Amino acid sequence: MAEFEWPWQYSFPPFFTLQPNADVRRTQLDSWCALVVSWGKSNSVSQIDVTEASSLPVFKNNAISRALPVDGIKVVLDELAKRGNLEWTDKTRRRGYLLWRSPSEWGQQIYSWAQSTSRINNVCTLYEINQGDESADQEFHGLDGDILLKALKTLEVTGKAELMDFGDNQGIKFL
Numbered sequence: 001m002a003e004f005e006w007p008w009q010y011s012f013p014p015f016f017t018l019q020p021n022a023d024v025r026r027t028q029l030d031s032w033c034a035l036v037v038s039w040g041k042s043n044s045v046s047q048i049d050v051t052e053a054s055s056l057p058v059f060k061n062n063a064i065s066r067a068l069p070v071d072g073i074k075v076v077l078d079e080l081a082k083r084g085n086l087e088w089t090d091k092t093r094r095r096g097y098l099l100w101r102s103p104s105e106w107g108q109q110i111y112s113w114a115q116s117t118s119r120i121n122n123v124c125t126l127y128e129i130n131q132g133d134e135s136a137d138q139e140f141h142g143l144d145g146d147i148l149l150k151a152l153k154t155l156e157v158t159g160k161a162e163l164m165d166f167g168d169n170q171g172i173k174f175l
Helices: 022-042 070-082 103-116 126-131 145-157
Strands: 047-049 086-088 095-098 123-125 161-165 170-174
Touching: 022 070, 022 095, 070 086, 070 095, 103 145, 103 170, 123 126, 126 145, 126 170, 145 161, 145 170
Parallel strands: none
Antiparallel strands: 047 095, 086 095, 123 170, 161 170
């Protein structure tokens, strides 16, 4: 995997202070949201905890000794949630799923893979989808288990799959 390429703003000290002017702040939040999503995708980060976020390199640039304060991180994460790129896992909004694709987009990608690998009308375990050798070249390989389940549920809702429970294992039949 190639090393993540930071945008120019990441080396610009004022970027780490949320600006009071509404127009400037809107542009700044656009840049922050794009940065967090692309960094998360590049580093396969699927969950962000607000209490730990300040130590993540995306919010802290040691080279220029700057970090986005916790209040700023919360503003960025709330904006990501408004845009559909973050889904809070609790009501206190302390932890959330970082989504660079929506669950339905992941579901469609998984369904396309199922079609291309002749898995329609066959049962497959979630492990096969998420960790199996045949999915190793797919973007969804290694996807967070909760996000994977949300993606598969979108397929179930649209009638393209049926989730199955095998006690301590789960599977899916693609239709």
